[in-house]
Amino acid sequence: MEKKLKDLREEYLKIPIPKELNDVVQAALNEKPRKKPRVGRNILVTAAAALLIVTASVNISPAAAKAMSDIPIVEKVIKVITFVEWKEEANNSSAVIKTPAISGLENKQLEDSLNDKYLSESKQLYKEFTDSMSKLKEGEKGNISVESGYVILTDNETILSVQRYTDTIQASSSTESQFDTVDKKNEVLLTLNSLFKDERYLQVISENIKEQMKRQMAEDPEKIYWVEDDDFTAFKGIDENQNFYINEDGKLVIAFNSYEAAPGYMGAVEFIIPTKVLSDLLVGDQYIH
Numbered sequence: 463m464e465k466k467l468k469d470l471r472e473e474y475l476k477i478p479i480p481k482e483l484n485d486v487v488q489a490a491l492n493e494k495p496r497k498k499p500r501v502g503r504n505i506l507v508t509a510a511a512a513l514l515i516v517t518a519s520v521n522i523s524p525a526a527a528k529a530m531s532d533i534p535i536v537e538k539v540i541k542v543i544t545f546v547e548w549k550e551e552a553n554n555s556s557a558v559i560k561t562p563a564i565s566g567l568e569n570k571q572l573e574d575s576l577n578d579k580y581l582s583e584s585k586q587l588y589k590e591f592t593d594s595m596s597k598l599k600e601g602e603k604g605n606i607s608v609e610s611g612y613v614i615l616t617d618n619e620t621i622l623s624v625q626r627y628t629d630t631i632q633a634s635s636s637t638e639s640q641f642d643t644v645d646k647k648n649e650v651l652l653t654l655n656s657l658f659k660d661e662r663y664l665q666v667i668s669e670n671i672k673e674q675m676k677r678q679m680a681e682d683p684e685k686i687y688w689v690e691d692d693d694f695t696a697f698k699g700i701d702e703n704q705n706f707y708i709n710e711d712g713k714l715v716i717a718f719n720s721y722e723a724a725p726g727y728m729g730a731v732e733f734i735i736p737t738k739v740l741s742d743l744l745v746g747d748q749y750i751h
Contacts, residue, residue: 538566539566540564540566540567540644542612543565544561544563545577545580545581546561547560548584548588552595553595553603553604554603554605555591555603555606556606557587557588557610559587559588559610560612561583562626563580563581568649576651587608591606605632606632607630607631608628608631610627613627615641615710619647620748620749621644621749623641623643623644623707623709624644625707626640626641635729636719636721637719637720638730639719641705641707643706652708657744659744660743665699666739666740667740668697670739671733674733675689676689685728687731688723708750709734715732715733715734716733717731718731718732737751
């Protein structure tokens with residue numbers, strides 16, 4: 463992780479960013495790990511003696527050797543951490559921007575590309591906020607609230623799904639999200655296309671979402687989706703770039719940002735696609751089942 467922080471530092475020092483955010487990033491990059499307490503000589507001697515005893519036991523006793531072989535090997539740990547967090551309040555406005563970073567991947571090219579993307583997104587969001595503040599006249603209130611963070615949606619032996627979200631309130635509210643799903647065993651980033659044999663999935667999923675929209679509206683009159691055929695804003699269908707993730711139950715979830723498929727008051731909406739609808743189209747069942 464220390465090497466990654468150094469690499470990120472070298473990369474982003476080359477890119478001009480606002481001084482305030484740069485200071486925060488620098489503080490995170492320059493943070494030194496705490497020194498570990500020294501281990502006393504007696505403890506080292508005791509540990510060495512214990513190691514000799516264990517080694518002798520394994521060499522002498524077949525039963526001990528079998529017991530040792532049953533001890534599980536510690537596997538690599540892939541996790542998501544908060545790389546840097548920035549907060550500001552001014553002119554009746556506030557911004558909280560929390561940037562995630564993935565660590566533990568052996569595929570460093572994938573790890574670096576994801577972390578570069580996350581930091582670039584945060585820098586752009588920060589710039590947009592400060593630009594809005596700079597346009598205010600003296601004494602004028604911005605009345606803007608921006609909160610950006612991340613959620614680990616799925617983390618099991620097979621996949622890691624991470625959502626990055628941005629909630630913005632300025633007269634009205636909106637939520638925008640992006641999702642990444644990583645195959646932890648093969649260390650590749652999954653795309654919607656990669657899950658299916660061919661492009662038939664686009665129409666099948668789109669039709670299922672329309673059915674769910676109509677059913678929900680019939681059951682709850684307060685729900686509205688843009689699905690009516692005579693509506694020029696009607697939901698036509700998904701494409702290969704559609705937001706998605708795979709949940710803890712191994713189900714495909716299609717996600718929409720605010721205003722993409724429904725009025726703003728509905729917020730961001732999601733639809734779980736039944737696996738039985740997709741079973742004949744899937745490449746395999748290791749992810750979706």
